[in-house]
Amino acid sequence: MTEKNIENKKSGLDEVLKQFPAEERDGVAEVWKESGKAGPAVKTSKKETEQALAGVHERIDLETYSASAANKTSGYFRVWMAAAVVMIILAAGWLLLPKTVTVPRGEIAMLELPDGSSVEMNSGTTIWYSRLFSYTGRSLKLQGEAFFDVKTGNHPFRVEAGGTVVEVTGTRFNVRSWSDDPGSETSVAVTEGEVQFYRLDEAENKVVLRPGEISTWHTSLAGPSLPEPVSAGDVAVWRDQRFVFQDKPLLSIFNELERRYDVQIYLEAPGFSFETLTAYYNQPQNLERILEDICMVKGLRYAETANGYRIFK
Amino acid sequence: MENSLNEQIQQWAEQIKHSDRKAFDELFRKLYPRLVYFATGYTRDKAAACDVVQDAFVALWKKRFEIDPASSLKGYLYTAVRNRALNHIRNRSGMVLLDMEEEELPGTEYQKQHLEDSYPQVAKKFEKWIEELPGRQRETFKLSRFDGLDHEEIAGVMGISEKTVNNHIVAALGYLRSCYNTYQSEVNREE
Numbered sequence: 001m002t003e004k005n006i007e008n009k010k011s012g013l014d015e016v017l018k019q020f021p022a023e024e025r026d027g028v029a030e031v032w033k034e035s036g037k038a039g040p041a042v043k044t045s046k047k048e049t050e051q052a053l054a055g056v057h058e059r060i061d062l063e064t065y066s067a068s069a070a071n072k073t074s075g076y077f078r079v080w081m082a083a084a085v086v087m088i089i090l091a092a093g094w095l096l097l098p099k100t101v102t103v104p105r106g107e108i109a110m111l112e113l114p115d116g117s118s119v120e121m122n123s124g125t126t127i128w129y130s131r132l133f134s135y136t137g138r139s140l141k142l143q144g145e146a147f148f149d150v151k152t153g154n155h156p157f158r159v160e161a162g163g164t165v166v167e168v169t170g171t172r173f174n175v176r177s178w179s180d181d182p183g184s185e186t187s188v189a190v191t192e193g194e195v196q197f198y199r200l201d202e203a204e205n206k207v208v209l210r211p212g213e214i215s216t217w218h219t220s221l222a223g224p225s226l227p228e229p230v231s232a233g234d235v236a237v238w239r240d241q242r243f244v245f246q247d248k249p250l251l252s253i254f255n256e257l258e259r260r261y262d263v264q265i266y267l268e269a270p271g272f273s274f275e276t277l278t279a280y281y282n283q284p285q286n287l288e289r290i291l292e293d294i295c296m297v298k299g300l301r302y303a304e305t306a307n308g309y310r311i312f313k
Numbered sequence: 314m315e316n317s318l319n320e321q322i323q324q325w326a327e328q329i330k331h332s333d334r335k336a337f338d339e340l341f342r343k344l345y346p347r348l349v350y351f352a353t354g355y356t357r358d359k360a361a362a363c364d365v366v367q368d369a370f371v372a373l374w375k376k377r378f379e380i381d382p383a384s385s386l387k388g389y390l391y392t393a394v395r396n397r398a399l400n401h402i403r404n405r406s407g408m409v410l411l412d413m414e415e416e417e418l419p420g421t422e423y424q425k426q427h428l429e430d431s432y433p434q435v436a437k438k439f440e441k442w443i444e445e446l447p448g449r450q451r452e453t454f455k456l457s458r459f460d461g462l463d464h465e466e467i468a469g470v471m472g473i474s475e476k477t478v479n480n481h482i483v484a485a486l487g488y489l490r491s492c493y494n495t496y497q498s499e500v501n502r503e504e
Contacts, residue, residue, distance in 0.1 A: 019479070042349060056341065251333060
């Protein structure tokens with residue numbers, strides 16, 4: 001991309017030149033060319049761009065979390081709102097502030113909740129929950145993938161993820177909901193007990209899952225899919241560092257590898273993002289072996305970069 | 314090159330529609346600096362311009378499922394940024410309301426500052442002349458010249474017809490040419 005690029009039919013320069021008498025066109029074209037030297041007077045550095053992008057990411061994640069909160073607020077208004085919120089929190093204590101737990105990439109972590117339930121969180125997963133958890137209802141929000149072992153309690157246990165809700169009393173189940181997966185897919189698989197799975201605000205249209213069943217919702221489905229059998233060994237394979245890719249688009253496979261190995265993988269082969277692949281790894285030792293396999297099957301190649309890999313045709 | 318960038322952007326549009334964060338990031342990296350410059354033309358304040366552009370990207374992500382891969386995503390973003398920038402000017406309290414239709418904005422801090430660094434003489438002149446253009450002419454000319462938008466996209470962004478877009482650019486080039494000719498004859502006389 002260059003600011004000085006003039007060999008561009010689509011810019012409509014030809015259309016413009018037609019309006020000038022034939023003998024003046026060369027002169028006008030020269031003016032057009034010369035004016036390009038006046039590049040943008042406001043420069044934005046790479047660093048500024050990256051910082052801005054990080055800010056945008058934060059806001060996207062935050063707004064996915066509190067999607068129902070103030071919708072159309074300008075940057076400045078938001079600052080005032082944040083200031084107001086800080087005041088309220090100072091007055092009422094910080095009890096209302098959700099607790100955020102994020103597992104770094106390349107790691108898996110165990111989280112003990114105040115009610116005694118435990119959550120095993122996959123690499124790169126975030127969970128938000130109220131500090132009043134277990135007093136005002138057991139409700140939390142999830143971005144990523146986690147395996148829940150829920151203790152029976154007075155309140156139902158509720159997981160909100162990617163526009164869906166999973167509701168249980170006491171049971172063990174896995175929720176997978178990565179916002180960067182195609183269609184923001186969320187899937188729930190149960191190993192013990194019973195859970196209810198429905199889209200946010202559509203509790204009447206729920207699917208009940210029993211041990212050994214899985215259901216999925218993504219943006220092109222009206223509601224969660226009917227329960228399908230899943231073998232107990234394939235639920236939450238990530239817990240013992242295994243991979244099971246069943247008809248998975250390359251895009252989500254690479255996302256998963258990125259999180260597990262804490263690298264950046266750039267898929268630079270147009271049209272391959274949604275190519276699917278089935279593969280099983282029981283003891284994945286190194287990432288390159290996996291990339292090698294995928295590339296061989298799909299007729300792609302890979303090369304190492306400073307912080308990961310580049311996949312190309 | 315501009316054309317291949319446009320194709321690339323449309324490919325990203327398709328991916329973003331499917332919630333591909335990486336395509337979103339790439340699009341952001343490519344267009345953010347240009348859009349900030351574009352927005353600064355309205356807000357006259359880089360910090361506010363940055364806010365406006367970031368808002369537009371957050372909104373794009375929220376509405377990603379509604380992206381139409383057949384229409385120009387670049388045009389959509391410029392429109393979104395322009396609307397937000399105009400709202401920003403309107404909402405700014407204690408400031409004189411600027412009528413973007415007619416008002417000619419005086420040269421401001423950021424250009425003066427820029428004119429001082431080592432830059433080809435002609436380039437500085439062109440910057441000055443472009444800032445002298447009437448509001449809408451300047452806006453149209455910059456979108457065409459520096460942001461690589463085609464007539465159709467500019468018409469969409471500005472809410473005017475393609476013919477008017479063409480007329481603005483013709484008028485702008487006419488003015489720039491007369492400035493350039495005068496400048497050249499002055500330089501020749503000095504030599």
